[in-house]
Amino acid sequence: MKRKHDRVVVVGGGPVGSVAALILALEGIPVTVLEREPAPIIDYRASTFHPPTLDLLEACGATEALLAMGLVAPTMQYRDRQRGRIAEFDFSLLGNDTRHPFRLQCEQFKLVDWAHRRLAAIADARLLFGHALADVRQTEDEVVVRVETPDGERIFKADFVIAADGGRSTVRKALDIGFEGFTYPEHFLVAGTRFDFRAHMPDICSVNYTADPVEWYLLLQIPDMWRIVLPVDALREPEDAVQETSIQSSLQNLLPRREPYEIVVRAIYRVSQRVASAYRKGRVFLAGDAAHINNPLGGMGLNGGLHDAISLTQRMVRVWHGESGEDALAGYELQRRPAAVDAINAITQRNKRLLEERDPEVRRRNLQEWAAIAADHKRAYQHLLDASMIASLRRCGMIR
Numbered sequence: 001m002k003r004k005h006d007r008v009v010v011v012g013g014g015p016v017g018s019v020a021a022l023i024l025a026l027e028g029i030p031v032t033v034l035e036r037e038p039a040p041i042i043d044y045r046a047s048t049f050h051p052p053t054l055d056l057l058e059a060c061g062a063t064e065a066l067l068a069m070g071l072v073a074p075t076m077q078y079r080d081r082q083r084g085r086i087a088e089f090d091f092s093l094l095g096n097d098t099r100h101p102f103r104l105q106c107e108q109f110k111l112v113d114w115a116h117r118r119l120a121a122i123a124d125a126r127l128l129f130g131h132a133l134a135d136v137r138q139t140e141d142e143v144v145v146r147v148e149t150p151d152g153e154r155i156f157k158a159d160f161v162i163a164a165d166g167g168r169s170t171v172r173k174a175l176d177i178g179f180e181g182f183t184y185p186e187h188f189l190v191a192g193t194r195f196d197f198r199a200h201m202p203d204i205c206s207v208n209y210t211a212d213p214v215e216w217y218l219l220l221q222i223p224d225m226w227r228i229v230l231p232v233d234a235l236r237e238p239e240d241a242v243q244e245t246s247i248q249s250s251l252q253n254l255l256p257r258r259e260p261y262e263i264v265v266r267a268i269y270r271v272s273q274r275v276a277s278a279y280r281k282g283r284v285f286l287a288g289d290a291a292h293i294n295n296p297l298g299g300m301g302l303n304g305g306l307h308d309a310i311s312l313t314q315r316m317v318r319v320w321h322g323e324s325g326e327d328a329l330a331g332y333e334l335q336r337r338p339a340a341v342d343a344i345n346a347i348t349q350r351n352k353r354l355l356e357e358r359d360p361e362v363r364r365r366n367l368q369e370w371a372a373i374a375a376d377h378k379r380a381y382q383h384l385l386d387a388s389m390i391a392s393l394r395r396c397g398m399i400r
Helices: 015-026 051-060 062-069 108-120 170-174 244-254 301-320 327-356 360-375 377-387 390-395
Strands: 008-011 031-034 071-073 075-080 084-090 103-105 125-128 132-138 143-149 152-158 160-163 179-193 207-211 217-222 225-232 263-276 284-286
Touching: 008 015, 008 143, 008 152, 015 031, 015 051, 015 108, 015 125, 015 160, 015 301, 031 152, 051 062, 051 301, 051 390, 062 108, 071 217, 075 360, 084 360, 084 377, 103 217, 108 125, 132 170, 143 160, 160 170, 160 301, 170 284, 179 244, 207 327, 207 360, 217 244, 225 244, 225 263, 244 263, 263 327, 301 327, 327 377, 327 390, 360 377, 377 390
Parallel strands: 008 031, 008 160, 031 125, 075 207, 160 284
Antiparallel strands: 071 103, 075 084, 132 143, 143 152, 179 225, 179 263, 207 217, 217 225
């Protein structure tokens, strides 16, 4: 594909867009990042980095930065609200499969801030805030992006566009690419507190999935607090669920105490399982949430998006520098879309079903199965290959 403008435009300055832009810039490719927000935002929704993601991010320097900012979680647990710990899995089983046999807990906005600072130091990399995409059009030899800014309309022209502008992607809609799937009827609540759960629940670890037919929860430790993810009944008003009394009630149900909890983070959002019908249209490529969204039970959304960014940019670099033909770009969708459908969506949906199961007999069998898998070295190893995304990355050919 001939180059007319010698520039790639990335729409979206979140973790996926920022990492994609940084990889390109480090390879000498001029890049412009267009971010609709007027300034960086602090977003606590994603905080898990899986072992192979850390392996893949080493080349651009992100892994070293994340390790300095994050918290190493060597184990994870499946629990039951009434019975407590059911199964614990130790990531050291993956010691021969990854250079990072653990989950790293680090808020995504810290990765974004690091990537933005790296981009700012590269001469031909531009990061523009307050640039909201209005339209995107393309011909055989260029992509024309129109954005709205506080100072009026601007036009950017590029050889390629990477759309990393989230689940409501304006680029995806402008290209009329379908987004197949469904939205869960309930909302998900995210709360954060500095209360030290481990001091009062000594048998937990840093990553805990707790099943309950009424209110399952995910309890995660991050460097400066504990995050709790809870479902919110579809019949409740979202505004009510984020009120102090409601969050306090949920936390008191988790661990009763005389004093109220200090709530330092609270947010509520809808959750969907959707995958774009195409990851590419001409010179425009979808990545991250613009291409696929899923529930957070498994920490696969952010990781899958970063895998998209790495796969796409590696191909783009080869094509840009004449090391591969255009067919390298054609392989991006063939590699990454099946991973979203067959691994990311499938595993996160399964995790949610297991945590919220209401039938007593099915719940009993599920708990027995968790315990049996953890007790069997071979099955535990295979479970960790799936949960860490190593298995899916091997199937799609991104790692060996």
